[in-house]
Amino acid sequence: MTNEELQVLVEDLSLKYFKKPFRHIAFFNPRLRTTGGRYMLNSHNIEINKLYFAELGIDELVGIIKHELCHYHLHLEGKGYKHRDRDFRNLLKHVDAPRFCSVLPGAKKKRESRLVRAYRCSNCGLIYKRKRRIDTSKYVCGKCRGKLVEEKC
Known part of the structure; x- marks a missing residue:
């Protein structure tokens, strides 16, 4: 999947689940290591870890995108967009987005060595x-x- 395909997917999921357009940029960030995705407060862009798509598939990717879109839409509306906020938790439940992303299979091996x-x-x-x-x-x-x-x- 390319960055252009990711952008289209994010825009489609935003309209489907949130009934609002996504007007910024979504892209794969190869430097992300410990998280599935990240919403940037200043630029409003969404960065996604491509390893999650490669190792866990499209379903995990959709869950990560929905989670980051919850941050995105709540932040733009001036509501509670942080993980501990009630608005955020309610929106996660409403759109059936995961609160945390799954652990990568490669990361499990690192933990087992400890x-x-x-x-x-x-x-x-x-x-x-x-x-x-x-x-x-x-x-x-x-x-x-x-x-x-x-x-x-």
Whole structure:
């Protein structure tokens, strides 16, 4: 999908669900990493993360666009456009837009690498749980000064 096709899709969804025209620019921003889309308060443009379309499909893209259009239309009308505002939450429900976008499959792999690691003292058996890997040649048990051994999880 190109930026021109995205622009047409956003304009169509705006008319279909909000009964109001979208008069600004919507485009794919390749620098977006942690979010599906972004509404810019100053320029009123909408930026979309293309990875969500590539990995999760058109349904996820439509949900992200509807979410950003809620920000857009409420901001232009002078109503509460932030996530915590009642106007925003009511409009999300009305147009059946998601409050949060789904997690990308690639991001799940990153999170899984941050699983809890367990280290056991070879002397007293005390178990230490850590998210980060520790250097067992540098650190010892805080209770008995014994050698730490990484446990298989």
